[in-house]
Amino acid sequence: MTNIAAIEMRGLTRAFGAVVALDHLDLRVEQGEIFGFLGPNGAGKSTTIRLLLDLVRPTDGSASILGFDCRRETIEVRRRTSYLPGDLRLYPGLNGHQTIELFAGLRHDAVDLTRAYRIAQELELDLSKKASALSKGNRQKLGVLIALLGEPAVMLLDEPTSGLDPLVQRVVWELLRREANRGATVFFSSHVMSEVEVTCERVGILRQGRLVAVEPVAALKGRSGRHVEVSFAGHAPPPEVFALPGLLELRREASTLEFEVAGEIDPLLKALSPFHVLDLRTEQATLDEILLHYYEKAQPR
Amino acid sequence: MKRFVVARKAFRDARVTAIGGGILSFSLALMYVLLFPSIQESFEELELPEYMESFSGAAGSYSTPEGYLATEFFTAVPITLVIFAIVAGTAATAGEESAGTLELLLAQPIRRRRVIIEKAGGIGAAVSVALLAGLPGIYLGQVFVDLDVGPLRTLAAMMTTLPLLFVFAALAMVLGASLPTRALAVAGATALAVIAYVVHTVGALVDSLSEVRKLTPFYWSDASRALVGDFEVWRSVVLLTVSVALVGLAAWAFERRDVAGGGREIRWRRWLRFRRTVSNGPTIGA
Numbered sequence: 385m386t387n388i389a390a391i392e393m394r395g396l397t398r399a400f401g402a403v404v405a406l407d408h409l410d411l412r413v414e415q416g417e418i419f420g421f422l423g424p425n426g427a428g429k430s431t432t433i434r435l436l437l438d439l440v441r442p443t444d445g446s447a448s449i450l451g452f453d454c455r456r457e458t459i460e461v462r463r464r465t466s467y468l469p470g471d472l473r474l475y476p477g478l479n480g481h482q483t484i485e486l487f488a489g490l491r492h493d494a495v496d497l498t499r500a501y502r503i504a505q506e507l508e509l510d511l512s513k514k515a516s517a518l519s520k521g522n523r524q525k526l527g528v529l530i531a532l533l534g535e536p537a538v539m540l541l542d543e544p545t546s547g548l549d550p551l552v553q554r555v556v557w558e559l560l561r562r563e564a565n566r567g568a569t570v571f572f573s574s575h576v577m578s579e580v581e582v583t584c585e586r587v588g589i590l591r592q593g594r595l596v597a598v599e600p601v602a603a604l605k606g607r608s609g610r611h612v613e614v615s616f617a618g619h620a621p622p623p624e625v626f627a628l629p630g631l632l633e634l635r636r637e638a639s640t641l642e643f644e645v646a647g648e649i650d651p652l653l654k655a656l657s658p659f660h661v662l663d664l665r666t667e668q669a670t671l672d673e674i675l676l677h678y679y680e681k682a683q684p685r
Numbered sequence: 686m687k688r689f690v691v692a693r694k695a696f697r698d699a700r701v702t703a704i705g706g707g708i709l710s711f712s713l714a715l716m717y718v719l720l721f722p723s724i725q726e727s728f729e730e731l732e733l734p735e736y737m738e739s740f741s742g743a744a745g746s747y748s749t750p751e752g753y754l755a756t757e758f759f760t761a762v763p764i765t766l767v768i769f770a771i772v773a774g775t776a777a778t779a780g781e782e783s784a785g786t787l788e789l790l791l792a793q794p795i796r797r798r799r800v801i802i803e804k805a806g807g808i809g810a811a812v813s814v815a816l817l818a819g820l821p822g823i824y825l826g827q828v829f830v831d832l833d834v835g836p837l838r839t840l841a842a843m844m845t846t847l848p849l850l851f852v853f854a855a856l857a858m859v860l861g862a863s864l865p866t867r868a869l870a871v872a873g874a875t876a877l878a879v880i881a882y883v884v885h886t887v888g889a890l891v892d893s894l895s896e897v898r899k900l901t902p903f904y905w906s907d908a909s910r911a912l913v914g915d916f917e918v919w920r921s922v923v924l925l926t927v928s929v930a931l932v933g934l935a936a937w938a939f940e941r942r943d944v945a946g947g948g949r950e951i952r953w954r955r956w957l958r959f960r961r962t963v964s965n966g967p968t969i970g971a
Contacts, residue, residue: 440943467792473785489687490793
């Protein structure tokens with residue numbers, strides 16, 4: 385059982401006429417993983433999640449969840465998954481209790497409502513109010529609660545912390561980590577880099593419907609560039625000294641140079657050794673910068 | 686999964702149809718019955734034009750209790766409730782899709798066809814409440830006024846009218862499940878209802894349309910026969926069969942299409958593209 389992927393996509397494609405929203409996506413997410421699905425608006429993140437739930441149909445390729453085909457065995461898939469839409473709309477006339485009872489009633493397996501009410505307390509969510517009277521943040525909390533009903537094996541969450549304040553975001557991240565600890569797979573789309581950094585083990589980066597990277601977060605950061613600022617005792621050496629592969633001079637002042645270094649820093653250190661260096665400061669590129677690099681420069685593979 | 690969760694929700698959503706239609710049906714029934722003695726007196730000596738007498742159908746004359754009920758209550762109320770049924774029918778899928786709530790519902794482990802069938806059940810129940818609220822109105826009026834139509838005959842007339850409402854609610858569900866916007870589904874179903882009603886009414890007087898009117902649901906829902914004790918069950922069976930077939934068609938259409946998310950209705954162009962993709966692409970099917 386353990387070698388069955390939580391989510392597997394094989395050449396998953398969705399086109400709307402000439403517009404290809406998702407282009408031959410191949411991706412495997414393991415059970416128990418927290419996987420971040422990143423990309424700019426319109427990259428195809430929501431379409432991917434909606435394809436997994438059979439809300440939209442692929443024009444080519446296939447996907448499976450826990451070994452069940454997302455088209456042919458969609459009920460088996462949906463028995464094991466939960467969903468939080470990116471643009472959540474709830475029944476305005478139902479209050480929190482009624483909403484929870486409605487969606488709990490649609491699950492095949494018995495739902496522990498006591499647990500749901502406990503989570504509502506953790507989220508400081510008032511279930512007596514009608515959805516129409518809730519703020520966006522509170523509606524989002526209710527959406528998170530619906531996604532947690534019935535302890536699903538796979539959670540598909542489209543920007544789960546959208547509209548939540550930082551404190552509640554932390555509670556949600558903690559809830560997701562708890563779900564992963566009990567063995568659930570969490571697959572969520574986001575463009576909030578900080579939440580990806582603190583919650584995800586791996587990320588996939590989507591650009592214009594194509595997957596441009598799938599990496600563990602640590603590897604992505606490790607492989608990425610860093611900023612290096614060097615201060616010299618006298619004038620900075622001429623530019624030709626630093627004409628090295630992977631080295632880009634960003635700023636030059638009388639006695640200070642700033643570089644962007646891709647990969648190892650060793651060639652730069654060797655190039656600096658003949659000179660009198662007063663100070664050297666390095667700074668890892670943030671995940672934001674890494675993602676911007678992928679969004680702007682990376683060619684779809 | 687709990688039983689009839691979606692059906693109960695659909696009934697709740699159609700409560701405006703049930704309560705509003707029910708009040709309308711009850712009030713009109715009571716009013717028509719209470720007005721009968723004065724109407725009868727005025728019209729007994731009159732010879733009505735042929736088109737007016739045609740509303741009385743098998744009941745014969747407008748001045749008889751059966752003819753009066755057939756012409757007034759069983760003409761005005763069904764055509765009004767047909768509109769209520771159309772509104773409720775399109776709300777089932779197209780309405781939820783426009784509101785953006787359909788996406789989360791269909792992400793639950795429930796088949797689309799079951800959603801359609803349960804919603805049809807909930808809407809059918811709401812429409813039934815609306816029409817049958819007319820019964821106590823008629824019975825109450827008969828306490829005060831001498832309108833000699835037996836309670837079972839009135840009930841039979843209701844039973845022959847009810848499937849008419851089911852047909853139009855189911856037709857609205859087909860259009861709501863197939864067309865890209867709710868407004869279009871309401872407009873389409875209403876247009877079909879009006880055309881059917883006109884053909885049925887004119888067909889009663891124009892020989893060349895007498896066969897065509899058999900294609901309209903109104904022809905098969907003939908309350909006047911039931912009011913004179915000639916309740917033909919098979920006519921209701923025909924309408925019920927058509928209703929079930931239409932619900933089946935709605936489920937089939939609904940199974941085969943994308944669901945818009947976030948309250949965005951599927952745009953025409955995108956919808957047409959998808960239709961083309963469905964007809965060409967082997968990977969998409971029912």
